[in-house]
Amino acid sequence: RKEVEQDPGPFNVPEGATVAFNCTYSNSASQSFFWYRQDCRKEPKLLMSVYSSGNEDGRFTAQLNRASQYISLLIRDSKLSDSATYLCVVGINDYKLSFGAGTTVTVRA
Amino acid sequence: DTAVSQTPKYLVTQMGNDKSIKCEQNLGHDTMYWYKQDSKKFLKIMFSYNNKELIINETVPNRFSPKSPDKAHLNLHINSLELGDSAVYFCASSQDFGSSYNEQFFGPGTRLTVL
Numbered sequence: 001r002k003e004v005e006q007d008p009g010p011f012n013v014p015e016g017a018t019v020a021f022n023c024t025y026s027n028s029a030s031q032s033f034f035w036y037r038q039d040c041r042k043e044p045k046l047l048m049s050v051y052s053s054g055n056e057d058g059r060f061t062a063q064l065n066r067a068s069q070y071i072s073l074l075i076r077d078s079k080l081s082d083s084a085t086y087l088c089v090v091g092i093n094d095y096k097l098s099f100g101a102g103t104t105v106t107v108r109a
Numbered sequence: 110d111t112a113v114s115q116t117p118k119y120l121v122t123q124m125g126n127d128k129s130i131k132c133e134q135n136l137g138h139d140t141m142y143w144y145k146q147d148s149k150k151f152l153k154i155m156f157s158y159n160n161k162e163l164i165i166n167e168t169v170p171n172r173f174s175p176k177s178p179d180k181a182h183l184n185l186h187i188n189s190l191e192l193g194d195s196a197v198y199f200c201a202s203s204q205d206f207g208s209s210y211n212e213q214f215f216g217p218g219t220r221l222t223v224l
Contacts (some may be wrong), residue, residue: 043215
């Protein structure tokens with residue numbers, strides 16, 4: 001079983017729509033959780049950390065469910081510039097991050 | 110004033126050749142990493158260095174040898190290149206070691222194609 005699994009999508013949504021997707025992780029001892037964003041042929045960049053209580057950053061909301069071992073990301077009022085691949089990232093131990101293969105989101109005009 | 114830089118950006122070479130990729134960070138970070146992103150888009154850790162010392166070596170073939178001359182530089186040398194080495198290689202850095210809570214900053218990647 002992969003350490004981090006994501007629905008690859010693609011999620012094709014119109015501008016202004018809400019889109020949400022999850023990822024699951026296998027190691028129950030994982031302590032840190034993130035969403036990174038990767039544009040086509042670019043490097044990954046941190047979008048937001050995910051905290052136990054859930055957190056929001058503008059139009060982006062992240063949730064963590066430790067019992068079911070999944071993390072979610074919700075994007076409200078989608079913009080064209082939100083089109084990207086969203087990588088779910090889990091801190092496996094103190095030294096190592098494990099990356100999912102990404103969920104592709106395409107926002108159309 | 111690029112934070113993490115890599116050279117070259119593209120590398121096309123024949124099977125069996127030896128090549129190097131260079132990475133430099135000007136963020137003052139203690140920890141640097143090499144990742145490989147294959148055609149299926151999985152980003153996998155290869156190596157991690159903290160203050161020039163190798164900390165993580167994720168069962169990477171011996172043909173891959175990282176070198177860190179100082180904590181701002183982490184180079185990757187690959188011997189006897191194989192077709193399966195074709196991928197995008199990302200260098201990254203983070204502030205502290207021993208905490209996976211720290212943001213990792215990635216370089217622009219080196220797209221390696223082995224013919």
